[in-house]
Amino acid sequence: MEKTLTETNLISDPVEQFSRWYSEVKNLQIEMYDAMTLATADEAGIPSARMVLLKGFDENGFVFYTNYTSVKAREIETNPRACLVFYWKEVDRQVRILGKAEKVSRKESEEYFQTRPYESQLGAWASQQSTIIPDRSLLEKRFEELKQKHPGGNVPLPDFWGGYRVIPDAFEFWQGRPSRLHDRIRYTKKGKIWEIVRLAP
Numbered sequence: 001m002e003k004t005l006t007e008t009n010l011i012s013d014p015v016e017q018f019s020r021w022y023s024e025v026k027n028l029q030i031e032m033y034d035a036m037t038l039a040t041a042d043e044a045g046i047p048s049a050r051m052v053l054l055k056g057f058d059e060n061g062f063v064f065y066t067n068y069t070s071v072k073a074r075e076i077e078t079n080p081r082a083c084l085v086f087y088w089k090e091v092d093r094q095v096r097i098l099g100k101a102e103k104v105s106r107k108e109s110e111e112y113f114q115t116r117p118y119e120s121q122l123g124a125w126a127s128q129q130s131t132i133i134p135d136r137s138l139l140e141k142r143f144e145e146l147k148q149k150h151p152g153g154n155v156p157l158p159d160f161w162g163g164y165r166v167i168p169d170a171f172e173f174w175q176g177r178p179s180r181l182h183d184r185i186r187y188t189k190k191g192k193i194w195e196i197v198r199l200a201p
Contacts, residue, residue: 005183067129092176109162
């Protein structure tokens with residue numbers, strides 16, 4: 001695996017470049033290689049960030065799933081601009097992705113939901129994400145009630161739960177190098193073309 005990112009070894013398509021790096025960290029069995037920071041902002045521009053898991057990506061964008069009543073979802077509804085950040089300290093790499101977030105189709109959410117473990121499906125129903133609750137016992141009670149309601153599985157997709165796809169218009173790839181002379185390469189979408197520039201570290 002190369003420890004440099006130069007104009008001669010990078011791929012002109014940023015999704016393919018991301019796929020190369022992502023495959024490398026996955027093959028190295030780096031813990032939580034699919035974890036990413038999702039940054040959003042409300043209508044007043046006040047930012048918030050949290051960790052979510054990448055559940056798929058292709059040329060159309062980067063997908064994660066959540067409760068549609070959560071803070072992140074409410075912020076996306078009023079201000080769909082979002083930023084994703086991956087950081088893999090084991091290989092001294094970082095990727096930033098900026099773009100617009102939009103809901104995936106109901107069918108796509110349904111297909112993914114059915115692949116989730118049974119207890120994770122119940123958990124999606126049990127938690128009214130981001131709402132104030134008096135104590136943990138409320139969650140546990142709801143969870144047990146749902147287990148009784150769906151004892152054999154076949155848990156339906158909640159109406160308030162599903163995916164978002166971040167459609168990128170900019171990427172930045174960062175590769176750590178000695179003496180703080182890191183490599184930073186930015187891709188910016190210009191129509192159908194990706195403009196590539198090097199940034200000072």
